[in-house]
Amino acid sequence: xxxxxxxxxxxxxxxxxxxxxxxxxxxxxxxxxxxxxxxxxxxxxxxxxxxxxxxxxxxxxxxxxxxxxxxxxxxxxxxxxxxxxxxxxxxxxxxxxxxxxxxxxxxxxxxxxxxxxxxxxxxxxxxxxxxxxxxxxxxxxxxxxxxxxxxxxxxxxxxxxxxxxxxxxxxxxxxxxxxxxxxxxxxxxxxxxxxxxxxxxxxxxxxxxxxxxxxxxxxxxxxxxxxxxxxxxxxxxxxxxxxxxxxxxxxxxxxxxxxxxxxxxxxxxxxxxxxxxxxxxxxxxxxxxxxxxxxxxxxxxxxxxxxx
Amino acid sequence: xxxxxxxxxxxxxxxxxxxxxxxxxxxxxxxxxxxxxxxxxxxxxxxxxxxxxxxxxxxxxxxxxxxxxxxxxxxxxxxxxxxxxxxxxxxxxxxxxxxxxxxxxxxxxxxxxxxxxxxxxxxxxxxxxxxxxxxxxxxxxxxxxxxxxxxxxxxxxxxxxxxxxxxxxxxxxxxxxxxxxxxxxxxxxxxxxxxxxxxxxxxxxxxxxxxxxxxxxxxxxxxxxxxxxxxxxxxxxxxxxxxxxxxxxxxxxxxxxxxxxxxxxxxxxxxxxxxxxxxxxxxxxxxxxxxxxxxxxxxxxxx
Ligand SMILES: Cc1cc2nc3c(=O)[nH]c(=O)nc-3n(C[C@H](O)[C@H](O)[C@H](O)COP(=O)(O)OP(=O)(O)OC[C@H]3O[C@@H](n4cnc5c(N)ncnc54)[C@H](O)[C@@H]3O)c2cc1C
Ligand SMILES: Cc1cc2nc3c(=O)[nH]c(=O)nc-3n(C[C@H](O)[C@H](O)[C@H](O)COP(=O)(O)O)c2cc1C
Ligand code: FES
Numbered sequence: 339x340x341x342x343x344x345x346x347x348x349x350x351x352x353x354x355x356x357x358x359x360x361x362x363x364x365x366x367x368x369x370x371x372x373x374x375x376x377x378x379x380x381x382x383x384x385x386x387x388x389x390x391x392x393x394x395x396x397x398x399x400x401x402x403x404x405x406x407x408x409x410x411x412x413x414x415x416x417x418x419x420x421x422x423x424x425x426x427x428x429x430x431x432x433x434x435x436x437x438x439x440x441x442x443x444x445x446x447x448x449x450x451x452x453x454x455x456x457x458x459x460x461x462x463x464x465x466x467x468x469x470x471x472x473x474x475x476x477x478x479x480x481x482x483x484x485x486x487x488x489x490x491x492x493x494x495x496x497x498x499x500x501x502x503x504x505x506x507x508x509x510x511x512x513x514x515x516x517x518x519x520x521x522x523x524x525x526x527x528x529x530x531x532x533x534x535x536x537x538x539x540x541x542x543x544x545x546x547x548x549x550x551x552x553x554x555x556x557x558x559x560x561x562x563x564x565x566x567x568x569x570x571x572x573x574x575x576x577x578x579x580x581x582x583x584x585x586x587x588x589x590x591x592x593x594x595x596x597x598x599x600x601x602x603x604x605x606x607x608x609x610x611x612x613x614x615x616x617x618x619x620x621x622x623x624x625x626x627x628x629x630x631x632x633x634x635x636x637x638x639x640x641x642x643x644x645x646x
Numbered sequence: 647x648x649x650x651x652x653x654x655x656x657x658x659x660x661x662x663x664x665x666x667x668x669x670x671x672x673x674x675x676x677x678x679x680x681x682x683x684x685x686x687x688x689x690x691x692x693x694x695x696x697x698x699x700x701x702x703x704x705x706x707x708x709x710x711x712x713x714x715x716x717x718x719x720x721x722x723x724x725x726x727x728x729x730x731x732x733x734x735x736x737x738x739x740x741x742x743x744x745x746x747x748x749x750x751x752x753x754x755x756x757x758x759x760x761x762x763x764x765x766x767x768x769x770x771x772x773x774x775x776x777x778x779x780x781x782x783x784x785x786x787x788x789x790x791x792x793x794x795x796x797x798x799x800x801x802x803x804x805x806x807x808x809x810x811x812x813x814x815x816x817x818x819x820x821x822x823x824x825x826x827x828x829x830x831x832x833x834x835x836x837x838x839x840x841x842x843x844x845x846x847x848x849x850x851x852x853x854x855x856x857x858x859x860x861x862x863x864x865x866x867x868x869x870x871x872x873x874x875x876x877x878x879x880x881x882x883x884x885x886x887x888x889x890x891x892x893x894x895x896x897x898x899x900x901x902x903x904x905x906x907x908x909x910x911x912x913x914x915x916x917x918x919x920x921x922x923x924x925x926x927x928x929x930x931x932x933x934x935x936x937x938x939x940x941x942x943x944x945x946x947x948x949x
Contacts, residue, residue: 362680365921403918408713408866408894412918439710454919456681592708592715593917596677598670599693599719600708610702610722615677 363595364391368402368430368455370447376433376515377508380481381445384420384431387455391428394418394458396489397561397586397619400430401456401594402444410440415591415614417485417563418458419518430457433515435481459594461619463489463561464496466584471497472557475550476504477572479540479564480513485586486563487519503550507540507564540564541571551581559584570631573622583622589613604629651934652927654688654943656886656908657771657809657835661688661743663927664903664942668890668913669694669747669773669813670719674733675740682920686927688909689743691837692729694775696749697758699725704857709846714865714892715914716844718858721749721775726762734766743770745811756802764807772808774799774833777815777840790818792827799831811888814838814879816868821875822882829883837888837911838879839872865914868892873905880906880947894922896929903945 368385376382385402394400396418403413420431436445447453463485467474474493476486483506493502503524508514511533519525527535528543536543544560551558562572563586576583592600594614602610603617606626611617652663667675669691675684684690702722709716723729726748737744746763750756756774763772776795795812803810812828814821816839825836841862846855854860872891880887889907892914893899899910915922930942939945 363678365681365919410710411713411715411865411914412708412710456920590706590708592717593671595681595917595920597673598708598717598917599673599702599722600717602702602705602707602719602722 362392363456363459364389365454365456366391367405368453370449370451370453371429372431373445373447373449376518378510378512380433380435380513380515382431382515382518383434383444383447384429385453385455387428387430387457390423391457393423394421394430394488395462395464396492397463397485397563398458398460399485399594399618400432400458401454401591402432403454404443405452405454410443412440412592413454413456413594414440414444415459415588415594415618417488417586417618419484419487420491421488430455431487431518433481433484433487433518456594460614461617463584463586463619464492466559466561466582466619466621467493467496467500469497470557471500471559473550473553473559474500474502475544475558475560476502477540477544477560477562477564477568478504478506479562479568480508481515482562482564482568482586482588483515483519484563486561489561490519490521505540505543505547507543507568539568539571541568541575544572544575548579551579558582562586563588566631569622570627573625573627576622584619585622585625586619587613587617589618651940652688652930652942654908654946656689659743659770661909663688664907664909664930665899665923665926666745666888666890666909666911667691667916668911669745669775670717671913671916674729675737675742675744676733678920682916682923684737684740684742686923687742689745689770691745691747691773691911693723694721694747694749695723695726695729695759695763696721696751697726697755697762699723699728706855706857707861709855709861711844711846711863711865712867714863714867715917716846716856716861716863717841718856718861720858726759730762730766738768745769745771745773747773747775747813749775753798753801756798757805760802760805764805769808771811771835772806773811773813773837774802775813775840777813777817790815790824792824795824796827796831799828799833803832809834811835811837813840814875815840816871816875816891817843822878825879825883829885833885835886835888835908836879836883837890839868839875839891842868842871864892866892866894869894869898873901876902876907877905877949893926894919896926896933899926900930900933900945903942904947904949906947906949908946 366389372384401413601613703720844863869892876889889902890911
């Protein structure tokens with residue numbers, strides 16, 4: 339069993355989900371134990387950690403980087419999609435979309451390759467789940483599905499009464515990473531070309547399946563992760579149909595640890611907050627959506643989107 | 647493992663190891679007490695502070711470059727008043743020497759900041775940032791002109807209750823000239839280098855990859871320049887030097903000391919590999935053993 343890296347980490351392996359994520363991350367080494375294509379341009383990466391971190395909660399992320407090169411230099415933020423700790427060790431899984439230098443190099447990693455891992459970081463979705471929550475609707479665009487995989491597994495522990503639905507959109511059927519979702523029911527798929535499921539964007543699917551929100555006596559919450567234009571459109575829907583929306587941003591980060599102020603994002607009060615510590619999961623009401631998209635902030639999050 | 651073989655003396659004080667957190671790369675020292683405890687460092691330099699809070703620059707603020715990164719944070723900070731009230735009480739008790747990095751948008755603000763920091767109890771030193779490339783309102787980097795630098799140091803020094811370290815910019819014609827001017831004007835020590843002014847373009851978007859046009863380059867790619875400048879300055883002045891710029895391994899840190907630094911600053915390394923601090927300290931001890939040296943202080947300025 340790997341040794342625990344933090345004096346404050348309890349040795350219990352089951353996550354204590356009642357506490358807020360007082361994330362005290364640890365730095366460790368992650369050895370690639372599995373790497374496989376999960377969809378077009380997306381791969382599944384599983385690492386065996388040499389230290390036992392605090393149990394991550396859905397929505398939290400890890401900073402993953404290369405020990406054997408300084409180019410790329412910075413660690414890349416990746417949402418934690420799975421986490422298992424047991425007597426034989428501790429494994430963490432990621433779904434990664436190939437975007438640039440860093441993710442391309444990650445995709446070329448082979449079994450046995452050792453990576454730098456700092457884990458777990460940031461705020462989780464779970465603190466937005468009430469104990470009597472009846473329904474959670476996760477909305478994911480593309481690789482934004484990664485944190486929802488862990489969410490689907492953990493939700494029952496926080497709120498045994500809640501049912502969990504996943505509305506998952508991608509451009510085409512080939513880009514869906516369905517094999518790694520671990521869901522048998524409650525999955526609604528949208529593809530833009532109609533090659534699988536609903537034809538259209540996932541936000542259009544949300545609109546079409548609005549009844550899902552009402553069935554739970556109006557107490558359903560929507561948790562979302564995906565490209566900024568998707569989150570923006572979803573927030574419009576939340577305002578129109580008055581549902582609670584919690585979003586996770588994938589904005590660019592420097593350190594992920596709160597040191598550099600490189601992840602600044604403006605909140606409703608016009609103040610910069612550190613996305614790596616205040617987020618990546620935030621209540622949609624805390625976000626200044628108009629400014630966010632107008633000023634092209636979070637451009638790194640794939641936002642080539644200019645609201646009219 | 648603790649050992650006093652890493653002890654060095656700096657500005658009359660015994661520092662338990664020569665590794666210093668560089669300004670802006672370790673926040674206010676309290677962000678990650680477990681991942682990278684403040685006690686790991688010989689001293690900690692805080693993120694730049696000013697008399698009034700500053701907003702900083704619009705995002706994106708970071709762009710990675712080959713073996714380095716550009717930043718355009720723009721000295722966002724909470725202001726000295728909020729810092730004194732909310733952060734300083736927690737930092738003070740740690741027993742790690744704290745260096746407060748500070749700046750102003752004009753001369754009056756510089757003076758105000760120096761006064762406010764002098765009112766704090768228990769600082770180790772103050773670091774005057776004359777070298778941030780991210781403040782276009784100055785029209786230039788202050789430390790690029792020996793006369794401007796000298797004038798500011800003369801103005802600030804009498805207001806400082808703690809030793810004054812002046813942080814120099816590499817974006818100059820002759821760094822030793824500026825260094826000499828600062829020494830002659832009363833600086834107690836120098837730190838160098840700050841970031842190099844650079845640029846990155848997103849060719850598809852046909853725009854800067856930062857929210858500003860230019861940013862400051864740091865990380866391994868600037869190490870050879872930093873090393874040359876520390877070496878040059880160490881021959882030009884008698885006051886001690888905090889050497890920094892791209893240090894990421896024990897060898898880099900040892901090189902900095904051989905070039906003339908008394909303390910070694912690490913910045914970008916902390917953003918990437920917090921363990922690096924421990925690796926450097928262990929690597930230094932191993933080096934001392936290999937070379938039959940008693941103390942790391944023996945390395946200073948051998949070159
Ligand atoms: C909290 C958080 C969680 C994330 N979780 C995941 C995840 O589970 N799976 C996953 O595949 N990705 C995730 N991302 C995005 C991922 O970090 C980036 O795609 C990655 O850093 C890009 O690195 P690169 O070297 O491949 O690309 P770079 O060479 O850095 O950039 C290449 C292109 O990607 C764009 N880009 C840069 N940063 C980002 C970003 N943060 N998001 C989107 N595009 C970016 C750039 O604008 C550029 O066009 C997450 C980001 C955050 C902040
Ligand atoms: C994100 C970031 C923020 C910084 N903020 C400051 C600052 O507030 N004041 C300052 O004097 N230097 C600042 N610096 C410069 C560093 O202290 C250091 O001089 C420079 O980065 C070179 O060292 P490095 O290559 O080890 O990072 C900053 C650097 C970075 C990367
Ligand atoms: S990414 Fe460095 S402070 Fe958030």
